[in-house]
Amino acid sequence: MKKLLIPILALTVLTSYGQNPAPARPQTKTIALMSGTVHVGNGQVIPNGIVLFSNGVITNVVDGTLVKLNLTDVEVIDVSGKHVYPGIISPASTVGLQETGAVRATVDKQEIGILNPNIRSLIAYNTDSEIIPTIRNNGVLITQAMPQGGTVSGSSSVMLADGWNWEDAALVKDDGIWLNWPTYFARNFNFEDFTTEIKKNDKRTQAIDALKSTFADAKAYAALPNPTPSNLKLESMRGLFSGKQNLYVRADYGKDIIEAVTFAKSMGVPRVVIVGGEEANRVTTFLKDNNVPVILSGLHRLPNREDEDVDLPYRMPGILQKAGVLVGLSYADEWWRTRNLPFLAGTAAGFGVTDREEALKMVTSNTAKILGIDKLVGTLEKGKQATLFVSAGDALDMRTNIIEQVFIQGRKVNLDDRHKRLYKTYKDKYEQQK
Template sequence: MRISRSGIVVLSLATIAAAVPVAAQDTVIIQNATVLTITKGTIENGSVLIHNGKIAEVGKNLKVPSGATVIDASGMFLSPGIIDCHSHIAVEDQVNEGSVAVSSMTGVGEALDPEDPDIYHDLAGGVTVANVLHGSANPIGGLNAVIKLRWGKDAHGLMFEGAPPGIKFALGENPKRSNFTPPPGIPPRYPQSRMGVIDVIRQAFVDAREYRKSWDDYRKRTAAGEKNIMPPRRDVKLDPLVEVLEGKRYVHSHAYRADEMIQLMRLAEEFGFRIRTFQHVLEGYRIAPEMAAHGVGGSTFSDWWGYKAEAYEAIPYNAAMMTQHGVIVSINSDSAEEARHLNLEAAKTMKYGGMDETQALSMVTINPAIQLGIDKRVGSIEPGKDADLVIYNHHPLSVYAVPQTVFIDGHIYFDRKKDLAARADVDKERKALLEKEKAAEKKSEDKKSDEKKPDEKKPEEKKAIEAQTPGAPTPDASKPAVAKPDAPNPDASKQAPPKPKPADSKKDYSKKEDQKSQPPEPPKPPVTAAPQGSQQ
């Protein structure tokens, strides 16, 4: 893959880094790739034209507009960005407000941590959108946040603007606190049974209905000119439930058992709304027709089960079987690590259930987009959609596939070559800072032992260090740049995904590189491992 600017020819890495990705106004064309559009078939030697962050054209032999940045992706695969429908990254502190049975007053969007290295790590795995959910400690949990992994932007910059709002529900062991014993003196939290869980949800909607009525009455009376009416109390907990009742907020419900899911669907229908997705949904295959009839999506793991009693009745055919019955199915991660290879998780549905390539990839692209109500914007490579794209060196369903370049809104947010190249700078800056600190310590000691010494900093030393510490928002390799990967193997593009050539494996998965590809900054412990946490 080479990058050149038609007319100007060379675009240096430094220029791009300084300007922050490719400027949005720029026109970019990715050429000679195998374009996996997902919704409109696969285009061999295809091109994608990006203009102002949107996909402008998709096809063969597209005309290169003058001034466009040209990215030659010969031998590479271009897919839509991966969408993770169940994530807990990028949240400061806990993702669970586990103290109360109904925590709908909370919202993870209010505590986003745009500096969480997990964002960058997942981005490097091709993820461009994540549905960041509250944990599953409560029958009714907190509000979610659909984010784009725009590493380097602030919390507002992460938000997927216009994505429909949602809320987390949870059924089963976690909300009934099966595996949590409070310390002595603390009474156990209601509910303690599956009956109690559904009761809590029902009661919350009864309250929400009443609450809505009290506000409707108040507004009616004030509109009619009545004065001095006592205003109802604004309840942060019930506001989002009213939105659910009005169909303005999606319910993403953590669920395992078929009976509970049926129960929740019936309850929703009774109150006049629909569940948008069941998360985990390990027994979804048992009730796929009912799910399809309700219109609920299933967001599941590829083959992860047995980690608690209610997760035993799972089969890896789950995703395929739900799909066959007309349920929109996505494969999610629930883990900052697993998110990095969701493409491979999707590939497992080909083995278990015989999904074809497009169906498999859909489960981490267009299907989660539909489930999150953002399919008009992302999830496939079509003109008019956001240019959220991943260049893979192999077919993304191959175990040898490694994302090379990841675009969001037409900007390059991750580039493998650039990342590898930047690590030396990171080391250099670290060393310089450590030495500067040591020098300062030494000086203060010297000063104490001999107070007459002048307190002057060597200006050269200071300057040298400043020069090495540019004002990047956060770590290491945070500056996206353009890749110049190895000359591609022309055979790679024609390979059937599950059978790559051994030669390729050597080239791409040599131990050395694999070790290097570990991000230099150790990620903080994943939120899913929070004490007493319960996201599964």
């Protein structure tokens, strides 16, 4: 028995060392972050700010040079010289839905079938993902778990980057339905010679006809107060017509964007969001006139057309912002790079966005407005959830964004992650060899 006990204990120690830290415990004492530079997230900056929060909710954000607060029975944390930001929000994400792309058992982001509005991504959200702690360490504290595949992929949900299970992590359930608009052209990437082939989409008309039929049925169904029997597919789309849910449309080409928005409006869907929008700069007037926001995919790439400026993806947020279009930033399919989302905003700030605070809004308050969660998060304001972080420097600059403290709904989160553990392991290894 003793011979077996030692290996079991050793295995237990190694296993616990490799696991993610336990979710944070609820806030029990009022906390005040004192004397830091507070970036509110709405464009305002308070140089010597105080952020006070209790029971997971912000109770005050003030200028420490102008207002005196009673800090009796308050845990005071001095953050002088540091920067305080609202939690960064990652829309259109598959974090928590896939871990290792090459291992099928760890990928749960899509369902079989073409029209699946009833599929819910939140029940596949894995709070034990080792990617989640890595995104927290760059200030990304909220993600939108989106479904993929088919024409209608299902519903997304907004998730916190901390929790024992998906029920704990869910901030807003089923915030919208995802639609892959049938394109005029299909783009296929050849991995052998790294070229892209564009072909006409021969199944486009058939796919649009199926969409028209599905949305017409859903609209008629939504008009019924208590339909019997209940239809799960149509029931899941009810919120689209009441304005409770967004319709997230993946579309890149200018003509596809116009056609998709026109289709949605004709079906009585009031809240439409374009995701991707590679040619959104070609239809800015249309987007503004129809009050359609855009969630841009990763900016750190080359343009898809040979005749476009090489820095067009970098300049796209600024182009849309100056045209009056509400813009959010995402990494979309590149879930492993989601931790770099704040640096996309930094790139946008250097390529045309009017200033850094406007760029910050593209990963905080703008995104919160687009997702319909701006009453809960997105800015550091009284009454909103205390989901925020403290950085040693500029959160949009990868050279200085060193996260020192993270709070999610007031809970202080452990900042350990796999990257840090591996760094320490190999640091110790090579130091021993000196």
